[in-house]
Amino acid sequence: MRIGELSTRTGVNAHQLRYYEAQGLIAADRSPNGYREYDETAPLRVKQIRHLLGAGLSSEDIAYLLPCAEGEAPTLPACPDLLSAMQTRLTRLDDQITRLTHSREALAVYIAAAERTTSETYPPFDGPPAVATHA
Missing domain, CATH: 1.20.5 (Single alpha-helices involved in coiled-coils or other helix-helix interfaces)
Known part of the structure; x- marks a missing residue:
């Protein structure tokens, strides 16, 4: 999915999504025309990021915690x-x-x-x- 669809599905604007990508929190492949292409796990990942940001964690903290996150809320082992x-x-x-x-x-x-x-x-x-x- 492209960034516009990810934005629509998560309620997070494209600028923030690009920031998350720059911080290594989400990843996108590039299509031949240069558009970002996100996989189907990206909406869940963005929702996890939003929840963790809401808990006062920095993007650096989130980058550390995110690989272990499970579910939308998320649960952390x-x-x-x-x-x-x-x-x-x-x-x-x-x-x-x-x-x-x-x-x-x-x-x-x-x-x-x-x-x-x-x-x-x-x-x-x-x-x-x-x-x-x-x-």
Whole structure:
């Protein structure tokens, strides 16, 4: 199947499919006219990639895990190397969450301080002052 059909069958745009190919996650043969030709396993492979990306894995992680993936969701066998790679990724995600939580808390403190300063410095705006008219 060509890239357009693969895109239609998976809901993944052609640009992303070419990226997956460049990362070694999917493979395509080339027809004599240069068109990419994917085999019938490509839609399943793309769905597996999408699920693994959704789990926060990098394309490098996925390239490592994908040969062992089974099914669309996918299921990954609990071999020690795969388990170790996934645990390492989970630790990295936990570290990122901790850093983001600290950043969020610090930003909330800055916002609260700015809101206090703004309300003390600038009284609420009730519109322009009334213009006196002379009769």
